[in-house]
Amino acid sequence: MSAAYHHENLRETLLELAERSVQRSGVEALSLRQLARDANVSHAAPARHFRDRRALLDALALDGFQRLNRAMADAAATPGTFDARFRAIASAYVTFAVDNAALLGLMYTVKHEADASDALVEAGRGSLRAAVELIAEAQAAGAVTAGDDPERLALVAFASVHGVAALATGDLLDGVSVAEATDATVDLLLRAIGVTQTARD
Template structure:
């Protein structure tokens, strides 16, 4: 993006946008601050005003990704309707994000678990799981979900839904669409965790 197309105060956002595009098209390994500076049409030193090094850029990219994922999942969990409706919406939001942003999601989880990860990044990385736990716990309180550790139940749910996304991005669904695979997984999960027989 030529320098004339953005204001200098928006350089950070521009660099993140270009970095995400690079991760999506070429992978994390090909990401460099020097190349981003060239792509943005700025001096090689300009990115240092916002990111002290490549790792700081990756951490910022991961944090931004978590913020977007969490916003999507929060909207889904807070939507109108029954527990089952919100549960489906939450699962679908995660799978949609994970499939659309597979390379970014991988970076997000690596950055979250890296030694020296910031408290803000770790908290952002936990937020989506916290949303799932809260949804399950509220349904338990309403007598809609089986008793038990809400965190463990949410973890199993999360692992199952993440598995669908991983299979989809690796093209291992054996011809089943990601929408059908998600719906089937959600239906089985609901049969397992809801109190009322389905």
């Protein structure tokens, strides 16, 4: 049996290899047997961590959401005005979505399966929750006009920046850079949200 089989990070190795496979060849090409070959372990070794291909996809999606949520949380924690922090979380989402397009598609597909785990569903709400909390905090501080539901505002913002990412990965920005498209979208969103002068000072 190969030395790699005994390595304590086999699970992480398999997830990394699975993500590369998805990015390179799509979800349909993902195979536990091929991952075992790529990791230089026996074909039965992955079963110690993933009982079947579906369990692997669930773990891959959960890992993706956790990474995205960390990026969003870090962006939301950026020091500065609401304007700057909002731009940071928008940029964090678009960057992750563009850099991990195939993975993001898998994440949302698996999340919406009828038998998706509670942990996966909860993790799938994390990026939107970061925006909701940031907007609610800004409303309480007077940096954003109060009155509008922060969840509704965050949903519109999420849909908008996700749209930028989708256009970028589909090569539909007609020469406009991702950064420029993101900035233009955020400018419109900030006006719609009702950013006060306090938020920009």
